[in-house]
Amino acid sequence: MKIAIIGTGQVGISLAKGWAKAGHEIYLGLKKLNTQKLQTVLNLNERIVVRLIPDAVIESNIIVMAMPPESVKEISELVGEIRDKVVIDTINSIMNYPEPYYSTAEAIKAWTGCERIIKCFNTTGVENLSNPLYDNSKIDTFMAGDNEDDKMIVKQLAYDLGFEECYDCGGFDKIPLLESMALFWMNLAFMQGYGPDIGLKVLQRGFPR
Ligand SMILES: NC(=O)c1ccc[n+]([C@@H]2O[C@H](COP(=O)([O-])OP(=O)(O)OC[C@H]3O[C@@H](n4cnc5c(N)ncnc54)[C@H](OP(=O)(O)O)[C@@H]3O)[C@@H](O)[C@H]2O)c1
Secondary structure, eight states, X not given: OEEEEEOOSHHHHHHHHHHHHTTOEEEEEESXXXXXXXXXXXXXXXXXXXXXXXXXXXXXXXXXXXXXXXXHHHHHHHSOOOTTSEEEEOOOOTTOOXXXXXXXXXXXXXXXXXXXXXXXXXXSOHHHHXXXXXXXXXXXXXXXXXXXXXXXXXXXXXXXXXXXXXXXXXXXXXXXXXXXXXXXXHIIIIISSOOSOOOOOOOOSSOOO
């Protein structure tokens, strides 16, 4: 797949590396073409290139939003026409909502007109996005959104990162659950002191994958 990643911090770069390793073509979207701080990652994999944000978006069929919530308005205006693309929203607002909207997914939908938004990869830390393997077990991840075909794409992208399963938590209306889940994970990792090398796994009886 051709994937544009907007936000080239910890999450954006982890996802870029994982998906490039799995064979996807990655377009890191920048506001200015300053590649200096990204040089190491660019040297690591020829499938990762940088573009200005609108060009990264044009090249790609998947757009990953991995920037802070306060940038959502600006990025929504910069991306251009994205109604035919799948948007993966990884952003956690944590009391920093893109007003007047309560969630970044709602804001992206309203400001870009794109209905194909899937929330995913927000419920765990960057350590787990980089490496979902714990001894001999892989942890799970979770998604929500309205388009079933798009969810199949995101599920495959989760497998490509090494997650065991990407549970479908339901439609767009279930996105707040995933945001609460991110807070739940952060509480365990940071407030309760278990540390970021902690991951969630669902056990299930008698339901085929
Ligand atoms: N860290 C985690 O474990 C984790 C896990 C799941 C989800 N998330 C969510 O993922 C998002 C990114 O987190 P992160 O930890 O990767 O943050 P980060 O390391 O601080 O990176 C944020 C990136 O967004 C870029 N950015 C900020 N404003 C921008 C704008 N207006 N246009 C384009 N790029 C912009 C920054 O660029 P500059 O460096 O040039 O400022 C930086 O590359 C957040 O919303 C967070 O809630 C984080």
